[in-house]
Amino acid sequence: MAKLTKRQKEVLAKVEKNKLYSIDEASSLVKEVNYAKFDASVDIAVRLGVDPKKANQMVRGVVSLPHGTGKDVKVLALVTPDKEAEAKAAGADYVGLDEYLQKIKEGWTDVDVIVTMPAVMGKLGPLGRVLGPRGLMPNPKSGTVTLEVGKAVSEVKAGKIDFKVDRYGIIHAAVGKVSFDADKIKENANELIQTLIKLKPTAAKGTYVKSITLSTTQSVGVSVDPKSVNA
Numbered sequence: 569m570a571k572l573t574k575r576q577k578e579v580l581a582k583v584e585k586n587k588l589y590s591i592d593e594a595s596s597l598v599k600e601v602n603y604a605k606f607d608a609s610v611d612i613a614v615r616l617g618v619d620p621k622k623a624n625q626m627v628r629g630v631v632s633l634p635h636g637t638g639k640d641v642k643v644l645a646l647v648t649p650d651k652e653a654e655a656k657a658a659g660a661d662y663v664g665l666d667e668y669l670q671k672i673k674e675g676w677t678d679v680d681v682i683v684t685m686p687a688v689m690g691k692l693g694p695l696g697r698v699l700g701p702r703g704l705m706p707n708p709k710s711g712t713v714t715l716e717v718g719k720a721v722s723e724v725k726a727g728k729i730d731f732k733v734d735r736y737g738i739i740h741a742a743v744g745k746v747s748f749d750a751d752k753i754k755e756n757a758n759e760l761i762q763t764l765i766k767l768k769p770t771a772a773k774g775t776y777v778k779s780i781t782l783s784t785t786q787s788v789g790v791s792v793d794p795k796s797v798n799a
Contacts, residue, residue, distance in 0.1 A: 573603075580788055588793035591780075595754035598782040598790050602746045608785035609639070610744040612757050614764060615779040617772055620733050624771040627739065628732035630710050631763040635752040636727030638745035639680075643721050644668060646684040646692070646706075651717045655683070658721035669695070677702050683712045683720045731760070737778075739764060746784055757782065761797050 582601050589597060602608050618625040644662040645655035646669070655663045662668060662679065665688065672695050682699070684692065684706045692699070692706065699705040706712040710730035714720050731741050743756040761780065768776050780792035 583788050583790055586791075588791050588796075590796035591754050591757060591792055592750070592796070594782045594790045594792045595757065596750040598753065598784060598787065599746055599748075599750060601790065602784040602787045604746070604784065604786040607638075607745050607747045608787070609637070609742045610746060610748065610753050611783055611785075612739075612741055612743050612760060613779075613781045613783070613789070614739045614761065614777060616733060616737050616739065616764070617775045617778050618733060618737050618769060620735055620737055622771065625769045626733065627764065627767050627769065628709065628730070629763060629767050630728055630730045631760050632723060633727040633729065633743065633756040633759055635744065635748065635756050637729065637742045637756075638748060639742065641680045641724055642678070643724055644679040644682045645717060645721055646682060646688050647717055648685065648687065651685065654718040655721055658718040659725045660721045665691075672698055677704060679704065681712065681724045682706050683714070683717060683724065685715060685717065686713055689713060743782075753782075757792075758797060 582597065598610055616627060618627055620626055642661045643659070645660040646665055647655050647663065648665065652663050660683070669691055675698065677698065682704050689706070696705060711720055711723065711728070729741055731739050733739055741760055743760060744753045761777070765777065777794045780794055780797070781789040782792060783789040
């Protein structure tokens with residue numbers, strides 16, 4: 569294990585082991601315990617009391633973070649010529665169809681989100697092995713397969729994210745940057761958590777939100793008391 573620097577030791581000392589912090593405290597503390605020399609992402613991990621192996625306990629959805637993620641999201645709009653102007657006006661970074669399908673087929677995936685239309689999805693099917701593992705396959709449930717291409721691109725650019733519980737029952741998402749005010753981190757985190765609560769499967773029994781942790785790209789996690797999150 570690499571030897572900790574003096575700065576890293578100071579950071580670790582600020583977080584009390586086994587303590588549950590309020591969402592207000594955690595949103596401030598996660599900024600203090602970051603020791604990266606860049607504007608790191610602030611991430612949230614929410615462990616849910618669900619069994620993702622059962623279809624009736626799968627939790628997935630979308631949420632528009634009030635303050636965005638702080639990340640410049642690169643969007644590819646795979647659309648027919650009549651929708652290209654709409655996608656470009658909404659801020660899509662890449663707009664087109666066949667030429668980008670070919671690039672993806674050759675291994676290009678230098679985007680964060682792909683927005684497309686129902687009529688185009690048939691062409692994307694064969695590219696599932698490239699897009700699927702990278703979480704780039706458009707999905708009607710996340711709003712990325714739609715006839716309202718401009719609206720979808722605008723929402724993604726403004727901070728709309730999609731999430732899906734992993735095989736361990738955990739939701740992972742970015743809720744801001746270290747440079748954000750603590751209040752903005754808290755409000756973004758709250759928005760995601762409230763959305764998750766609304767999506768609680770009826771088949772899920774017992775405690776639903778088991779644990780919440782805030783962390784940055786290079787920092788120790790800060791445990792949040794689920795009871796401190798606004799219901």
